[in-house]
Amino acid sequence: MAKTDTQISCRVTHEFKARLEAQAARERRSVSNLIIKILSDYLEAAEAEETQEEK
Numbered sequence: 344m345a346k347t348d349t350q351i352s353c354r355v356t357h358e359f360k361a362r363l364e365a366q367a368a369r370e371r372r373s374v375s376n377l378i379i380k381i382l383s384d385y386l387e388a389a390e391a392e393e394t395q396e397e398k
Contacts (some may be wrong), residue, residue, distance in 0.1 A: 354362075360374075367377040
């Protein structure tokens with residue numbers, strides 16, 4: 344079975360988009376891939392913090 348991804352969208356300022364594009368270019372990533380990396384890193388850290396608080 345093929346993997347299917349879902350799409351989300353959000354509005355950002357032109358300046359914010361330019362910053363994302365510049366950072367993605369520095370890392371040789373697409374903007375989409377950069378956003379996924381940033382959000383994944385954030386969620387992993389937040390979930391780890393929640394796990395620590397539960398102990």
